[in-house]
Amino acid sequence: LSNYSVSYADGTLTVNPAALTITASGASKTYGTSASLTGYSSSGLVNGDSISAVTLASGGSGTAASVGSYSITASGATGTGLSNYSVSYADGTLTVNPAALTITASGATKTYGTSASLTGYSSSGLVNGDSISAVTLASSGSGTAASVGSYTITASGATGTGLSNYSVSYADGTLTVNPAALTITASGATKTYGTSASLTGYSSSGLVNGDSISAVTLASTGSGTAASVGSYTITASGATGTGLSNYSVSYAAGTLTVNPAALTITAGDESKTAGLDLILAGYGVTGLTNGDSVTGVTLSSPGALAAAAPGSYGITASGAIGTGLGNYTILYQTGLLSVGASAALTTSTLQRQVVAALLPTASLAAPAVTASLGGGVASVSAPSTVSGTGSTRTTATSATTGAAASTSPAGGDTTASGASASSGTSGGTSSGASGGTSSSDSGAPSGSTASQGTRSGESGGGQVSSAQTYAVSSAGSEGGVYNQLQMTSAPIQGTKQDERKQ
The missing domain is CATH 3.10.430 (Ribosomal Protein L9; domain 2)
Incomplete structure (x- = not known):
């Protein structure tokens, strides 16, 4: 590069x-x-x-x-x-x-024999104004036949607004079936004193569902034979039957009435002779029970008096006394008193009448000696009466003699034609007025003695028809008029001497 x-x-x-x-x-x-x-x-x-x-x-x-x-x-x-x-x-x-929503069935109660209307529930978890309009509630105890006890109430099928936003759960409630009220009442009953009561009657109110009572125990202190007249409680208890466990049973008492028994007291029939007092004592009783007794009955009759004329009279009974008589309805039946006409008396009977007239308080235990009526006594017919203490005696003292007898004033000496006499005489007169006095004069007894007794009418027993004088003679020692007479026949029924004899 x-x-x-x-x-x-x-x-x-x-x-x-x-x-x-x-x-x-x-x-x-x-x-x-x-x-x-x-x-x-x-x-x-x-x-x-x-x-x-x-x-x-x-x-x-x-x-x-x-x-x-x-x-x-x-x-x-x-x-x-x-x-x-x-x-x-x-x-x-x-x-x-979804939100959680719980719906709980509300608890409910009902009475046995009724049906339950299940409507109650509660909820928890609703929001946003959502609501439940209905819930289905059911229980096997809701019907009328469900027995007493506790039953589950189930909830389901809730409807309402916004419920799709929830996860719904249901909680059960409880239905309680309570006992029904059942009242068993003992029926009233009656019985008669001296009998036993068979208590079987009762009534009930409150049974349902065809339930029934087969037996009830009934008891009362008045059911026995010895229970006195009155009212007694009948208690009911121990009912048995079908379905009774479903009831609250209450018992109502009944009343047992013990009515008086019928008691009949019948005055006994009597008879007597005119001119005699009669003491009424006889009666009959039917209907007593339980060892009860009649110890006394008041008996009365207008024919019991010496003055009653011959004829028929009623004897009325009343005023019974005794033990347990408050337990009876007493019916008194009338008896019959037949008063017969006076009859002629025998010598021995007349002797007894004279003794009773002269010595109303003499004891029949006195020694007896032989005695006879003097003066040619042939018959006795006219009655006279003597009043004793607290009762009435009747004795016949008129006589027909062979020679007329004379009567001296009260307290004087008396003599009788045709009677044997000695140097000593005695005589006595008894006055008949109520509360009157009796006096006598006597001579010194010596050898044989002649005695005469005169009776005049006295109140309180009967009407006197006449006064007669009798001569009585005997041999014997001193000892009074009674000792000069011998009783040779039975006492006359209804007289005081009869009472003393007994």
């Missing part, structure tokens, strides 16, 4: 931009949230050049973006040396995922 004269002409070197690609990174978010887009990548940088920022944008980055995929666009990269690059941008993808 030494042989040349070299001249130089300039040429041009063109440095072309290098290719730089910036790619937006893919991103995801949940429905209802916003996306913060910051990711990108680059390829082509040399010489230590760098990118400090890239603008990223996506239509799905907002909270309202529905579930789906959205482009992420990159642009506006800044950094160092980037003018040396021909920059191209590649999109990324933003994925909007």
Whole structure:
């Protein structure tokens, strides 16, 4: 080149931009949230050049973006040396995922035998004003036949607005079937005192679904035979049957009424002779039970008095006393008192009448001696009465004698024609007025003695028809008029001497 004269002409070197690609990174978010887009990548940088920022944008980055995929666009990269690059941008993808939505069936209750209307639910997770308009709820316990217990309520098929943006899950609820109210009432019952009650009656309210009661235990303190008249509680318990476990059973008491038993008290029939008082004591009883007893009955009859004329009279019974009689309805039946006409008395009977007249308080235990009526006594017919303490005695004392007898004034001596006599005599007169007095005069007894007794009418027993004097003679020692007479026949029923005899 030494042989040349070299001249130089300039040429041009063109440095072309290098290719730089910036790619937006893919991103995801949940429905209802916003996306913060910051990711990108680059390829082509040399010489230590760098990118400090890239603008990223996506239509799905907002909270309202529905579930789906959205482009992420990159642009506006800044950094160092980037003018040396021909920059191209590649999109990324933003994925909007469904939000979680939980729908929970609400708990519910119902009563056995009814149906459940299941409508309740709750939700969590709705956003953006989305809503649920309906949820399908179901339970095997919702029907009327479902037994008492707990049942699952399932939820499904929710509908509403914006629900496609959710991943819906369902939570079960609980349906509780409570017992139905069942009331069993013991039926009222009655029985008669002295009998037992068979308690079987009851009623119920509240049974459903064809359930039934087959038996109920019924009890009452008044059911036994010894229960007194009154009202007693009947308690019900222990019901058995079909389906009763589905009930809350309450028991209502009934009333057992123990009614009085029928008790009949019948006055006993009696008979007596006119002129005699009669003590009424006989009666019959039917219907007593449980060891109850009648210890006394008030008996009365207008024919019981000595003055009652012959005929038939009713005997009325009343005022029964005894044990347990408050348990009876007492029916009193009338008896019959037959009053017969007076009849002639025998000598021995008349002797007893005279003794009762002269010595109303004499004891029949006194020694007996032989006695006879003197004066030719033939018959006795006229009645007279004597009042004793607290009751009435009747004795017949009129007589027909062979010779007329004489009566002295009260307290005087008496003699009788046809009667044997001795040096000593005694006589007595008894006055009949209520509260009256009796006096007697007696001679000193010696040998045989003649006695006469005169009775006049006294109130409180019957009407006196006459007063008669009788002569009585006997042999024997001292000892009073009674000791001079011997009782030779049974006492006359209904007289005081009869009572003393007994």
